Amino acid sequence: MELLLTLVMASVLMTTNALSVEVDQVRQLQENYEILAGKFHQLETKFQEQESTLRIFEKQIQDNLNKNSEHPPLSQNALPRTCQAARAANSFLTSGLYWIDPDGSATGDEPIRVYCNMNTGSTEVLHDSESPMDSGHCASPGCYFRHINYKASSRQMAALAELSVQCSQSIKYDCISSPLERNGISYAWWNDRNGNPQYFWSGSNSRVHVCQCGIEQTCFENDVRCNCDSNAKLQLVDQGVITRKKLLPITRLNFGGTHRANSTGMHTLGRFECDGRLSSALNKGFPTSCADLWRNGFVANGLYSIKGSKQVEKVYCDFNKLPSEPDFQTWIGYEDVKSHPVFFQVQKDADVLPHNSTIPFEIELLNVGSAMDISSGVFTVPRSGRYFFTLWGIKDEAAKGTELSLQLNGVQIAQTSSSYGGSYSTYSLQTTLNLQGADQISSSLTSAAIHKKSVSTYSTFFSGWLLEEDIFKN
Incomplete structure (x- = not known):
């Protein structure tokens, strides 16, 4: 009986010792995990710092390339108002950076430096958010935001739009579990030229939340209008071109809903691009408004005769303002114009x-x-x-x-x-x-x-x- 008790006590003691060893091993493993997690965090921080430094170097290289492609002013007296106008004046010009003055010489804001695509005649306004940028990790709608700083004043860009039949701006969002909209909640939007929020990501229909895949009905899931709105934990992308000229350029980007462990969001915003093609109505001879006169290069404030709906009208044009601004044109009355008396x-x-x-x-x-x-x-x-x-x-x-x-x-x-x-x-x-x-x-x-x-x-x-x-x- 004593021998049996001795054996039982010895067994309990061995079990206790084994458990103590296992507890010590668990503690050691936990300490090792915390050390590794700290080192991983340090490595991730260094990686982000190196990635940021790399982007700075890439931007510097691109700036140097842009400087090397910059062309001297095209005229000593008056700069062209668009790249299309520059190309029309000299068909031998090559693509690159040029100085233009959309709101007219001797008036308005200072000239701006833009990229001219001489193959198409389009004018591209540069900004500081053209490369892919991480929207980070945060939960609430629009918790990440980025203001877009353009290499042109708001007035000059508005003037460029007035001088163009079409303007556009491309946008791309690479995502994993980062919805633009889900369950009726908008996690992402962009602000237009007036600061108003917009929830469409392609085309010109500002009334609905939609991306290019929603317009084409090719989204990853049938019940969503954007690929990123899908619940799939996969690398997806939404990209499109905003063509609503009166809303452009985009002034701010807002993203959210990226708090999950596997969530990622990367936005890329294209340049503000306008074709610089004047309306064909200007080629018919008679200006119909102060805006027509402004587009044709008139800059002196005063009384002008325009083509009315039935006869010649007299208007006052304030060319210190843009056509979209109040009191740019003031109606005076009708004119008694006859080619010869009868x-x-x-x-x-x-x-x-x-x-x-x-x-x-x-x-x-x-x-x-x-x-x-x-x-x-x-x-x-x-x-x-x-x-x-x-x-x-x-x-x-x-x-x-x-x-x-x-x-x-x-x-x-x-x-x-x-x-x-x-x-x-x-x-x-x-x-x-x-x-x-x-x-x-x-x-x-x-x-x-x-x-x-x-x-x-x-x-x-x-x-x-x-x-x-x-x-x-x-």
Whole structure:
């Protein structure tokens, strides 16, 4: 019995010793893990520092390349406003850095240095966030943000957009478990030129959260509009081109939802790029606004004549402002512009007896513009516009009543008559007409007769003149 107790005690003692050894081993392993974790953190920190240093070196190299590709000013007097304008002036220019002045010489902000793609004529504005950048690790929406600093003032970029039919900016986001939007929560967005948040990542539809894969319906998962919105723990990418010109350039990027251990987010923002092509409407000859004048190089504030919807208008242009700013254009009124004056007055000096016949005239009192043919009594409209006509006279004492009409291209459009009783009754007709070039106006006798009695007392007169010319139809 004592031997059995001795054996049991020895076994318990051995087990206790073994457990003590295992505990010591666990403690040692824990200490080793903490040491290794600390060393790993130090290595990760050094790696990030080296990566940051490498990016600085890459930027310096790129800056040196850009400096080597920079071209001297194209003109000693006035710089081109866009790269497209520079290429149009000299088709032999090569791509590289150039100085341009979008808001016009002798006014506005200082000129800017841009990259000109002379193959396409596009203008590219550089900024400090063109290389891939890590959005870090944080949980809340927009907890990471980066302001975009451009190598141009906001005014110059707005002017460049005004001078261009199209502007765009590309954006790319490499992600692992880093949603742009999930469960109705927007973790990422960008701010437009006015600082307003925008949640679309390609195209021009600012009303919906969407990426290029959502537009093309090719996203990694069918129920999402962006690849990065997927729950898949895989390396994914969303990239697109923002084409809503009035919102560009992008001024700030915001990302969040990257707090998971395996989450990564890397953003790459392209340059602000504009084609520099003026609207084709400017090639039609007549400016329709102060903006047209500004795009054509006018910089002096003052009164200008422009093509209105129906006739020439007078406006005041404040070229110290951009076309998108208030009071850039102030409407003054309409202008009485005629390419040449048109007015006539003719008189009868002979009897007219046949009914329904065009009335000829014998006396030409006035015929500026030579549009009235007195022998036929037909006025041929020389210029499209608005005309006033009057037909008046005193009937012969012997005539019972006289009816006359006005004809447009042989069709009656107005009528007048004198009374049947009494002597020396008058008749008159006035009308204002919108006419096209080559239209014909004439007067016609429809009843009774016109008799010559006395040129000085009893006469029939026909007059007309151009009130407003529609110069844009001629």
